[in-house]
Amino acid sequence: MRDVAFASIDELDSALAQASYLADRGLATALYLSLKLEKPLLLEGEAGVGKTEAAKAIAAAAGSPLIRLQCYEGLDIAHAVYEWNYARQLLHIRAAQAGTVDEAELFGPEFLIRRPVLEAIESEQRVLLLIDEIDRADEEFEAFLLEVLSDFQVTVPELGTISAKQRPYVILTSNRTRELHDALKRRCLYHWIGHPSVEREIEIVELRVPGVPQRLAEQAARFAAELRSLDLQKPPGLAETIDWVRALTALGQQELDVENVQATLGSLLKYHEDLLAIRDDALAGLVGTVRG
């Protein structure tokens, strides 16, 4: 990857568009500043607004390999940073003559399994490290991450400290199931991604679903926007709209009507209560509105 990836926000914006990602000005600015200032970027937003996609797109646009760490409750160093290959170690001891194996040999780099964080730090070229859904990880892990993000080095007791050859770019995403620690936030730029405007959503749908009829894309985006203005348990995100339009396109539909919406609504609304609320008259009314 080039040293300074993009000369301006506009340049980054068009590179993202080539990677099939349409970012609004705010997100483009956030990504640009994150690369330029070499600060991790924390992306927050409702589920399905394209946080993870943004990271993938910027990695593609900048020509950096993407290394992804999916967080979950109980995620520990062994799964995030490194682990020893115990099976190989045992085999090695058995294969060698008794008394000829010493510890230094057994805990050498060839027995080390590299997990995402170590992989990102050891990489020869500059990579993008995506730490996905950090809010799901335990707070202990967050504290550890804080250490990694400030020094970009990892200590393996048996091997010593490994420092980054190329400081990786870092993007963190969070669904806000809990507030992250202030110290971590202080290290990051912060951007909140909202739902896209209807016009933007039409553009994105047309970009992501090749061969979609234009009328269908327009009506679907308006339909999704209408649903978001209603009082639903889980309003559809952009990802749901794209899935839905894919389904409709696969069925060869040219525009929305009551039947095809009824048949495919399950890819847009994921709660039984929401599906119950949007049926019969309510559904017909919405279809009528977006068909204008």
Add this chain to the structure above:
Amino acid sequence: MRWPGSSAPCVAEHRPHAVVRHVVVFGRVLREGGLEVGPQRVSDALRALDSVELARQEDVYWALRQTLVSRRDDLDTFDRAFAAWFLRVSDRPPEREADEPRRPGARRKGGAPGPGPELDGGELEVGAWSADELLRTRDFAAMSPAELARARVLIRQIALARPLRRTHRLRRDRRRGALDVRALVRSSLSTGGDPVHRAYRSRSSAPRKLVLLLDISGSMEPYARALLLYLHAARGSGRGVETFAFGTRLTRLTSELGLRDSDEALAAAARRVVDWSGGTRIGESLKAYNDEWGRRALTRGAVVVILSDGCERGDATGIATEMARLAHQAFAVVWVNPLKGHPDYQPLAGGMRAAFPYVDRLLSGHDIASLERLGTVIGGIERRHAA
């Protein structure tokens, strides 16, 4: 904790002086608005402004927002401040009432029941255990200011147990669990690769999440202060505790009550909450909670405690719907109703009756003894309803 504006280390020589001053003062405006803006952030903001075109107002907006704000809740404040400061919009938000200095000795009716003079009577010489014992079973509503001050010390000491959940993480275990291959390899070194000593790891436990929702409407006024103190004590009991207050709207108080000093915490909470001692909309507040926080899986697997008298001005059917949603996701739902402390109490209030089917345990919360009991109940609670 003031930091020197003009002499901050972030001020670089080559930057136009006006920009630096603007950003530094703007940072201070945001601090007054309650945002945490330290020198590091201001320095980042200046570096970010170096990287964008200053002529493009939109870019300046994003650059400042992304470096100076790190919480969604603060975005509104930032937007108002940005409009006022950089766009010269004159309609600054009216000063909040709670920010005004309070005259000593006078507590406005309906004002925020923060640590007002009634509680600020200083440490009282109530040393006798018997006095404390009496106080434990005295209704909060009937307490004198002096007694409340003492009660406050007692509430702070209430230990709060929480039920445990099994964690994913494995810890060393002497007898059972999965084989700890790492330890096995190490010990095999000395025996030529023969695994003689076996070590195990098993799952351990961690406390469940705890969510506390406190009703601070008018009818709860006699209890609100004491229960808010309890929320503060609970918040300080460990990780994974979330606290909210509601009257006509829902306010998250987790970070305010996270302040260690209870006076500061209560004052911060009082500033945050705008609907003290007003009406009650339990159904809508629960809905706001479910929409905003339940959807993001805060409720899942948590013990949810609602502290309210269940007196609903609005429609009680809303409560039933939202309680069903809540109970569906939570590990257990506990309702604490101070009115239950009265011997002839029946859950007849509309809201309480609607909520009743979804509540795992209904407890009183009118005195210290009942709050102590609450801690024990939470610690031992089991899941009643089907998953």
